[in-house]
Amino acid sequence: MDFLFLAAKTLMLAVPLYIANGCALLSGGKTPIDLNAKFVDNKPLLGKGKTFRGAAGGIACGAIASAAIWFFLPVVSQGFGTNYLILGFLLSLGAIIGDIAGSFLKRRLGIERGQKAFLLDQLDFIAGGLILACLVYPAGIIEIILLVVLTPVFHLIGNRIAFKAKRKKVPW
Numbered sequence: 001m002d003f004l005f006l007a008a009k010t011l012m013l014a015v016p017l018y019i020a021n022g023c024a025l026l027s028g029g030k031t032p033i034d035l036n037a038k039f040v041d042n043k044p045l046l047g048k049g050k051t052f053r054g055a056a057g058g059i060a061c062g063a064i065a066s067a068a069i070w071f072f073l074p075v076v077s078q079g080f081g082t083n084y085l086i087l088g089f090l091l092s093l094g095a096i097i098g099d100i101a102g103s104f105l106k107r108r109l110g111i112e113r114g115q116k117a118f119l120l121d122q123l124d125f126i127a128g129g130l131i132l133a134c135l136v137y138p139a140g141i142i143e144i145i146l147l148v149v150l151t152p153v154f155h156l157i158g159n160r161i162a163f164k165a166k167r168k169k170v171p172w
């Protein structure tokens with residue numbers, strides 16, 4: 001396949017994933033999804049960093065961004081062989097679920113809310129999004145490799161910006 005087309009498709013997978021993840025950060029609210037519940041290990045189920053507002057804002061923004069892409073870039077959208085509106089929604093929803101699963105795992109490993117878990121922090125939402133998206137579009141190996149290699153780089157840059165803008169307590 002034409003490399004440029006593959007790169008464009010990878011970007012179109014990345015946008016809902018990144019937007020959902022980034023907007024969860026921007027719209028983060030107060031009420032935590034786990035309602036402050038503890039797991040059997042007596043540690044927080046998810047922790048205070050996963051809120052209903054953050055999740056809803058992330059999914060909504062990811063879906064809106066996908067709709068915009070679907071509308072303005074119909075040619076690439078068609079390249080997925082499935083409805084990009086649905087794909088974008090699944091990527092956004094999956095990204096939020098993956099991020100939540102990542103926090104669940106961090107708490108089980110005894111890593112406190114906001115503490116760094118290199119690679120897990122950067123890839124949980126990518127994995128979640130790509131897995132849920134398999135319902136309509138199983139990403140190819142090159143798309144996965146591009147996302148996995150580029151994401152930690154972008155993620156670290158983005159988090160540094162969010163930290164400087166005082167949206168995050170730590171620069172990762």
Ligand code: CTP
Nearest residue numbers: 024025028029049050051054055103113114115
């Ligand atoms: N956020 C939210 N709801 C979500 C995801 C994120 O409110 N579903 C907000 C929270 O304010 C969170 C911030 O975005 O603190 C950054 O997200 P993230 O780095 O995923 O959370 P952490 O605070 O680092 O917590 P964790 O250790 O569980 O990853």
Ligand code: MG
Nearest residue numbers: 114115121172
């Ligand atoms: Mg974090």
